[in-house]
Amino acid sequence: MSAKPSLWISRKLSDATIKRARRDYEVILNEADGLSSDADIVAMSARVDAVIPCHSEHFSADVAARLDPRLKIIANHSVGVDHCDLPALAARGIAVTNTPDVLSDATAEIAMLLMLGAARRAIEGDTLVRAGNWDVWSPSFMVGKQVTGARLGIIGMGRVGQAFARKARGFDMEVHYYNRSELSPEQAGGATYHASVESLLHVADFLSLHCPATPETTGLMNGGRFALLPKGAVMVNTARGALVDEGALIAALESGQIAAAGLDCFETEPGGNPVLAQYQNVFMLPHIGSATTQTRDAMGFRALDNLDAFFAGQRPRDLL
Incomplete structure (x- = not known):
């Protein structure tokens, strides 16, 4: 033997x-x-x-x-x-x-968690209650961004992107996507194809990244592209940290161009970005998309x- x-x-x-x-x-x-x-x-x-x-x-x-x-x-x-x-x-x-x-469904679940958490101010609210500082309520208190019925832009409509799109349809989201090639009608499931990233960004109230990190996609989301999103958009990244210029993301958060972000990956891993950690409107997880x-x-x-x-x-x- x-x-x-x-x-x-x-x-x-x-x-x-x-x-x-x-x-x-x-x-x-x-x-x-x-x-x-x-x-x-x-x-x-x-x-x-x-x-x-x-x-x-x-x-x-x-x-x-x-x-x-x-x-x-x-x-x-x-x-x-x-x-x-x-x-x-x-x-x-x-x-x-x-x-x-x-790992497509597990990662898509984390993308959904990050999108909802960022949109509905989960970090801010959790911190308030845990610290014992919740002492007020009014109709104007902790108002966030509604996911149901919103326009979702997906960059990278591979296995994970498609799994996320299926889950987003459960929230009646209007799904748009950019991919290197247009999907078949069965794969797209009614999602609208965009031939360029720029075209997609213009309609994305919520943006979720699901493409691989390559020389062509490194720094994909930079200052110029953040500016193309509707003001107050929410960005989610469960793919690779290299896709996002974190300095540009911080600037977009500061200006209000981006209302919130949900991140499961960072330019530096492990560790993340201590500057982003200062923002209550950034929902962060330690790259656990497939951790079930x-x-x-x-x-x-x-x-x-x-x-x-x-x-x-x-x-x-x-x-x-």
Whole structure:
């Protein structure tokens, strides 16, 4: 019987995932669940045949050039792969996979939470009650922005964007979207297509970002584009922090161009932005869009499915 492939799991994944991995692989687990440096990644590549990393491990061109030839596959525990230099890894003959499909609903739920929380001043209200300072009420007290019936703009109508659109229709929202290509009528579900980001922004009372971080989308929401939104719009980002120029967002909040924002990701992670933390009209979460038990199990199993196929000599389902 041949030896099991050796696998490094760079962060603590779900119990079910780790149990299955240990059944089929010789697992080296990052028990401390801490961030791995470039040096850690390079060192581990000499000890394993495969790695399941998260978005926190960065496989830059420099790292890829230093990886040991033993490492054959990177099975990401994520949908986004902007932490991987795909051409550099391909040049080293290293296969790369991701975990699409399984986290769409969980991430769309967080987008809905952020949209509602930002629109209805959840942080401000929660802080007031918790501090014991709620001592007044009137019809003008804590008035927010209504979601029901409003126009929603979605940038990036992939799996997560479509899942969010389906949930938004439950609030009778009028859905508009920008995507690299127009969807079929079945996928669009009645949403209105815009051929440019600028066209979409003009009608977006609420804006939700669901596109990947690429050189073309970095800084997608900048000062000029915030100015195109209807005054008092609400922006939600559950995709990648690099999509938003945080300095421009702060300026838009200060001017009132943006009434509120809901953010699950930031330019700096972990950590966030301490300046944004000063704003009661910014609802922030620590990048937990896919953090449900069901979804974490599904992501881990999808990554293992890709490894199983690879080591069986088959093409992994999610090979990039």
